[in-house]
């Protein structure tokens with residue numbers, strides 16, 4: 027029996043079904059999920075619009091309690107949800123449980139934020155007049171999410187949207203509907219009133235497009251690829267909708283000659299290869315000062331040989347499969363491209379076993395102008411680029427169309443400080459992997475990586491509310 031969409035508090039079937047299969051073992055069917063239609067989007071948006079006034083006017087305590095309960099249920103079920111996440115996406119069980127716990131914490135954090143929505147009271151320049159600045163919810167918001175964090179990203183959009191009084195239509199990625207469906211069940215169980223949270227699963231070109239073009243959807247928050255993000259931005263601009271885009275990355279990790287390699291090598295292995303490199307914050311360009319380059323590469327190769335690839339549900343596994351056959355083909359295409367561009371390839375082999383497995387890859391002697399160093403691959407592949415000193419490394423790090431995350435490994439306070447101040451990325455790490463962030467602080471980037479205000483932490487309020495300035499003359 028297929029798992030259904032949640033519309034107006036009812037479980038509703040779409041027009042067809044899709045099988046959700048395990049990328050580590052395509053024989054393993056995680057579940058069967060309904061595929062909605064544009065008419066389901068209309069129904070979901072209508073339900074969300076009807077639910078909006080009461081939800082927006084509800085006591086913040088009421089909203090906080092529901093979000094807190096949802097967070098608590100997610101935390102208490104993190105082992106079971108983590109297993110399903112690992113089976114549908116392919117990340118290791120430890121990573122999947124960690125992601126689920128993060129989703130639980132996000133709901134609990136925004137439960138608190140529902141109670142802390144603040145405004146300003148400012149003296150007017152006119153005597154006898156008071157000025158108040160308050161924040162109000164937007165209305166129905168559409169959330170469109172990718173496959174690589176199938177519970178954390180739906181949670182980090184849904185929790186603030188609901189906390190600040192909006193109603194929601196969520197469309198998760200087609201490759202990973204299971205976790206979003208579980209989150210919908212949990213919100214329902216936690217007491218979310220009918221229509222406040224709606225789930226419509228199905229293809230982006232149908233469901234996502236209908237959400238973007240629906241006149242009663244006030245805003246779209248999107249995470250995914252650059253091409254789809256651009257299309258959504260164009261649609262939202264035409265309808266003058268508020269839009270927030272989180273897209274790709276080609277994140278640099280600089281390793282200075284003064285770096286502690288016991289810190290730098292694990293940070294690069296983690297940043298480039300964990301979660302099978304399928305993180306928008308992955309380190310895909312390792313920019314290494316020439317005087318340490320050969321030692322660094324040798325240490326990286328030793329560490330790569332020790333990585334355990336395999337079934338992500340095994341507790342010893344460190345690297346699982348890539349998400350799909352198409353993604354594996356994409357990655358192998360970039361390995362060939364890097365070779366044809368003159369890089370020397372370490373690893374990067376398609377493994378001859380069931381599932382979509384490849385060994386992690388380094389592209390040695392890469393230059394920053396190669397296509398393989400400029401385009402997002404979204405797999406466990408990293409270019410190694412030599413730099414002559416700090417200024418050159420910084421220039422290479424910033425020479426990219428993206429600007430999500432960046433990192434430097436160094437023992438020099440001066441280099442660390444200069445890098446933090448001069449990096450053109452939204453998030454900067456010192457002696458830490460470029461991936462792996464806290465849930466209670468802003469997340470997002472610059473240049474081609476992001477558009478609109480930041481997600482997560484207290485800054486999420488910028489996107490999910492609209493300001494009102496009220497003037498009162500008491501007479």
Ligand code: NAD
Pocket residue numbers: 170171172173174175197198199200228229230231232233234235238249250251252254255257258272273274275305306402404430475
């Ligand atoms: P994608 O762009 O293919 O899909 C993302 C979502 O958009 C999916 O739900 C998809 O169904 C939907 N979609 C597709 N076509 C659409 C359309 N025409 N209109 C509306 N919606 C549409 O991305 P993906 O392959 O799921 O995810 C991988 C990408 O996501 C990578 O580029 C990665 O860098 C990016 N990503 C970014 C962040 C970040 O925060 N910056 C986080 C995770 C992933």
